[in-house]
Amino acid sequence: MKSRRWRFYVFVVAAAILLVTALGATAFFATDAGRNAYAEARNRSPQSLIRYTLRRLEGHPKLEWIAHPGLYALQRHYERTPPPGSLPTLGKGQQTTQVATPTADASATVRVDTEAGILDALFNAKPGTRIVIAPGQYRFNKTIRLGQDGRPREPISVRAIVPGSVRLNFTHTQGILVDRPYWTFENLDIRGACAPQEDCEHAFHVVGAAAFTTLRNNHLQDFNAHIKVNGLNGEWPDHGLVAFNTLTNASARQTLGSVVAFDLVGASHWKVQDNLVTNFAKLHGNRVAYGLFMKGAGESGRFERNLVICSPSGVSEPGERVGISFGGGGSDPGVCREDGCRAFEHRHGLAANNIVAHCNDSGIDVNGSSNIVVAHNTLINTAGFSARKGSTKVRLLSNLYEGHVSTQQSSLPEMEWNVKAEPATLFMNPDGLSFLWLDRPAGVPSRAFVTIDFKGTRREAITLPGALDERLP
Incomplete structure (x- = not known):
């Protein structure tokens, strides 16, 4: 008998709370502020409204206990869990074969197979140079810098012959600073390997005078902003191309x-x-x-x-x-x-x-x-x-x-x-x-x-x- 009476009291209290809430909401939405809030809510997605409500409930354990089950059920409805396993890439991202045929008019081909060789080749390359990195893993604790401009008919390229066969591991804020025009980077695998993780900002930082930069068929992983592009000293790196790259994090x-x-x-x-x-x-x-x-x-x-x-x-x-x-x-x-x-x-x-x-x-x-x-x-x-x-x-x-x-x-x-x-x-x-x-x-x-x-x-x-x-x- 006491149990039934207790349940009846709980029902009455809950009904009273709902009634008061409904009356309060009706009165609020009759005001200008209420109408504005209603219009704003209608212009937001259900996902956004659910997250907003969850944030507002933080620090109110009793309200969280009441509201969380319903909110999480709604969230599961609007935000479906993808099926387990890897999702298909649908032909996008880094390809296992060449995406573009290398230009035949390179004035010189420089082959490198050490970290020091890579640093030296990129800094001293002249217009028209093709830099080919031998398969393997290379580790850098500083930014790779470029030394000279490429030209419209003589771009400078840096590439692996087989896509993904060259891995550059960086433990520094930015991997490659591109501040010269007409450079191309392709078929590379570039990873952030910083401790702490937040120190790995960019695989490529394209700045200032670096117009007509091409980043093609690379795999870039574990960076905050894998590719960052911005102006420097009043110059802007316009006309860039980013094609068939994989940008991801573990x-x-x-x-x-x-x-x-x-x-x-x-x-x-x-x-x-x-x-x-x-x-x-x-x-x-x-x-x-x-x-x-x-x-x-x-x-x-x-x-x-x-x-x-x-x-x-x-x-x-x-x-x-x-x-x-x-x-x-x-x-x-x-x-x-x-x-x-x-x-x-x-x-x-x-x-x-x-x-x-x-x-x-x-x-x-x-x-x-x-x-x-x-x-x-x-x-x-x-x-x-x-x-x-x-x-x-x-x-x-x-x-x-x-x-x-x-x-x-x-x-x-x-x-x-x-x-x-x-x-x-x-x-x-x-x-x-x-x-x-x-x-x-x-x-x-x-x-x-x-x-x-x-x-x-x-x-x-x-x-x-x-x-x-x-x-x-």
């Missing part, structure tokens, strides 16, 4: 600094194509990590045909992971190009034919940027798209996605021919990155600036939304 980064696999600030006209970017997370500080971003008032950057997997496992681990971003987290005005980022973080950018998967935040984010086109991308198990902090003239065209289109302090993106759908209704095993069609969506008109798909297949006049095309009857 574990979450233990650092307070930025965690961004490709981190470009201020440079313009960079092409980032056919890369595999995976497993980037930040344990300390704000715990926000990015796969690829461009910011700092550069322009005309292109992210094309990349596979970005934020979290191959542990999607809901603490912190936020964003796939691709124009604007990133915003720039310090002191490191921005020309106008100090007052007008834009990046403009005239294009993100096309990318597949972004397993991110607990936005798959593609536009932050304080202008004239950005996001076309024919496929987003799997992410929070969707976001446009925030004054972004203008954002166009979402012919994308295939699940999730949310959120706007915060920005104008609503222009949207055409996008398809929002549960991927499991369209593909055989989307969470496992198997994209065999179960039910193809209706075709959409092709875009003149997106002529091929994720695999490099030519798109017809009528094509499919998303990154992957299949010729329609």
